Amino acid sequence: MMGTTTEGTTTEDYLLSAVCGPAGGCGLSHNASRVLPVANSRPAVSPWQVVFRCSFFLAVAPMGVAAQAPKPVFTHADTIRGSNTPERAWWDAAFYDLHVKVNSADSSITGYNTITYRVLKPAREMQIDLQLPLVVDSIVQDGTELSARRDGNAFFVRLITRQLPGSKKTISIYYHGKPTVAQRAPWDGGFVWARDSLVRPWIATANEGLGASVWWPNKDLYSDEPDSQRVAITIPDSIMDVSNGRLRSTTPNADGTTTYEWFVSNPINNYDIAVNAAHYAHFSDAYEGERGKLTLDFYPLDYHTDTARKQFQQVKPMLQCFESWFGPFPWYEDGYKLVETPHLGMEHQSAVAYGNHYKNGYLGRDRSASGHGLKWDFIIIHESAHEWWGNSLTMKDAADMWIHESFATYAEGLYTECQEGKKAGAEYTIGQRKIVRNDEAIIGVYGVNHEGSGDMYDKGANMLHTIRQLVDDDTRWRGILRGLNKTYWHQIVSGKQVEDYISRQSGMNLSKVFDQYLRTTMIPVLEYRLEGQRLSYRWSNVVRGFAMPVKVTTSSGVSSWIRPTESWKTARVTLSRPEDFRVDENFYVVPKDLLKPADSTTVRKAQ
Numbered sequence: 001m002m003g004t005t006t007e008g009t010t011t012e013d014y015l016l017s018a019v020c021g022p023a024g025g026c027g028l029s030h031n032a033s034r035v036l037p038v039a040n041s042r043p044a045v046s047p048w049q050v051v052f053r054c055s056f057f058l059a060v061a062p063m064g065v066a067a068q069a070p071k072p073v074f075t076h077a078d079t080i081r082g083s084n085t086p087e088r089a090w091w092d093a094a095f096y097d098l099h100v101k102v103n104s105a106d107s108s109i110t111g112y113n114t115i116t117y118r119v120l121k122p123a124r125e126m127q128i129d130l131q132l133p134l135v136v137d138s139i140v141q142d143g144t145e146l147s148a149r150r151d152g153n154a155f156f157v158r159l160i161t162r163q164l165p166g167s168k169k170t171i172s173i174y175y176h177g178k179p180t181v182a183q184r185a186p187w188d189g190g191f192v193w194a195r196d197s198l199v200r201p202w203i204a205t206a207n208e209g210l211g212a213s214v215w216w217p218n219k220d221l222y223s224d225e226p227d228s229q230r231v232a233i234t235i236p237d238s239i240m241d242v243s244n245g246r247l248r249s250t251t252p253n254a255d256g257t258t259t260y261e262w263f264v265s266n267p268i269n270n271y272d273i274a275v276n277a278a279h280y281a282h283f284s285d286a287y288e289g290e291r292g293k294l295t296l297d298f299y300p301l302d303y304h305t306d307t308a309r310k311q312f313q314q315v316k317p318m319l320q321c322f323e324s325w326f327g328p329f330p331w332y333e334d335g336y337k338l339v340e341t342p343h344l345g346m347e348h349q350s351a352v353a354y355g356n357h358y359k360n361g362y363l364g365r366d367r368s369a370s371g372h373g374l375k376w377d378f379i380i381i382h383e384s385a386h387e388w389w390g391n392s393l394t395m396k397d398a399a400d401m402w403i404h405e406s407f408a409t410y411a412e413g414l415y416t417e418c419q420e421g422k423k424a425g426a427e428y429t430i431g432q433r434k435i436v437r438n439d440e441a442i443i444g445v446y447g448v449n450h451e452g453s454g455d456m457y458d459k460g461a462n463m464l465h466t467i468r469q470l471v472d473d474d475t476r477w478r479g480i481l482r483g484l485n486k487t488y489w490h491q492i493v494s495g496k497q498v499e500d501y502i503s504r505q506s507g508m509n510l511s512k513v514f515d516q517y518l519r520t521t522m523i524p525v526l527e528y529r530l531e532g533q534r535l536s537y538r539w540s541n542v543v544r545g546f547a548m549p550v551k552v553t554t555s556s557g558v559s560s561w562i563r564p565t566e567s568w569k570t571a572r573v574t575l576s577r578p579e580d581f582r583v584d585e586n587f588y589v590v591p592k593d594l595l596k597p598a599d600s601t602t603v604r605k606a607q
């Protein structure tokens with residue numbers, strides 16, 4: 001395979017470049033969470049060390065800050081990008097009508113976006129995001145060209161006509177230029193101008209983190225999605241474009257190009273809008289799901305059709321498993337699609353980007369080192385899980401990206417469970433603990449487009465697996481996962497809303513559990529002493545007030561709940577041998593036998 005996913009380059013090599021590469025420098029380190037470490041890989045330099053070094057190098061940490069977690073430094077530009085500024089807050093995107101001509105000959109684009117919006121408050125200035133080096137040609141409202149001041153990657157448009165609250169208005173932004181080229185998509189972001197193995201054009205976009213404004217003008221803020229969107233992409237006749245939603249029309253133009261008009265009839269994240277243009281084959285299928293017939297459309301490169309027909313058979317069992325755990329697929333109107341891309345993959349809504357080389361595992365490897373991860377295609381499973389977690393339920397702020405990644409990673413364990421049973425699913429998720437770094441908190445900094453630790457994947461999944469143990473009732477747990485999807489169907493949510501929902505529905509106040517796993521880097525330590533039949537125990541390394549119950553072996557073959565706090569408690573146990581005492585490994589905690597000399601091997605095993 002050609003293109004940017006250079007054959008023979010390891011994931012670690014990718015990360016090295018993705019983080020420190022020419023595209024964005026080290027400043028993109030937080031976006032490197034797209035790259036997932038693999039449990040059984042032991043590169044000479046850990047990929048995560050690279051992230052760490054980079055962000056440390058970049059952050060210019062003030063004196064006295066612990067080297068382990070350098071504090072990120074944010075700029076005026078980060079606030080403009082990541083917060084609901086006054087020039088954004090007064091308008092609500094209703095419809096994006098995007099038209100882009102993609103010129104592969106010189107890697108440039110030309111286009112416009114007509115934004116229909118609801119006026120929430122009177123205003124004189126409107127923020128539209130479009131990243132350098134793209135150039136705005138004109139901005140037009142009510143037949144008049146408007147002036148704007150540029151502040152980095154944002155335009156502040158001076159409005160002339162009255163913005164009457166309650167009314168709907170439109171504004172058109174015409175632009176052109178050579179958009180940022182992604183050097184290591186999907187981990188940095190921008191356009192990918194690749195070639196397939198027959199040296200034919202293979203074009204794609206990927207821009208989570210960096211933002212959709214890297215190639216088209218919009219309100220580049222997670223918390224405002226349009227109700228629907230048109231994506232009309234004009235490309236040379238020789239290739240076809242697959243974007244999001246449904247193909248409404250294909251129009252040949254006189255200049256040797258064709259316009260593919262796609263329409264998304266649901267709210268959609270800006271970063272999910274994608275161009276995928278190549279020599280695609282197309283085959284279809286249908287799935288009888290919870291809301292009736294769901295169309296399935298597959299777009300492999302033409303010479304991969306036979307391989308794709310085999311590998312993509314994993315889609316139906318995936319849908320069956322995820323619908324049973326999460327509720328109906330969220331986009332029956334727009335359909336399910338898989339589109340082969342020159343980059344590894346991305347959860348582009350209703351047009352999931354697929355670049356896993358038709359291999360099982362994550363580029364052929366098992367991130368969990370449990371063996372189970374090689375039985376299915378990581379990109380099909382993980383990226384499709386985002387249709388529920390990330391696309392239907394969308395985080396309000398990048399700091400809460402765990403809503404997307406913790407649940408999508410947890411979904412991998414559930415998929416394993418659907419295929420191989422509950423024990424296998426648990427083994428998969430538990431296996432992922434080995435790649436948790438505990439470098440910084442999972443929740444990032446709000447208002448500056450900042451993602452927290454990459455632990456949002458594997459540690460987040462293990463937090464959810466632990467909460468499932470606390471709920472201790474799979475029917476109820478399934479009800480919580482389905483209930484989240486039903487309650488927040490096609491909505492923007494904060495992490496706190498998700499936390500509160502789970503607490504409410506489980507009948508337990510889990511706020512300390514969420515604080516512990518999402519807001520600190522500490523893994524709870526269950527300290528204990530077993531003296532005869534007397535077990536003493538308490539939590540350490542926990543947030544104040546942490547009192548999570550946990551299951552332990554209290555007599556041979558019998559496990560029971562204990563309710564440790566930060567204070568010592570005792571219980572009677574009847575174990576014939578002290579070694580028979582076990583903390584249920586489904587709980588992501590570290591057991592520590594205080595009567596045993598320190599043994600790091602034991603602790604590691606328990607993790």
Ligand SMILES: [Zn+2]
Binds near residue numbers: 404405
């Ligand atoms: Zn993901």
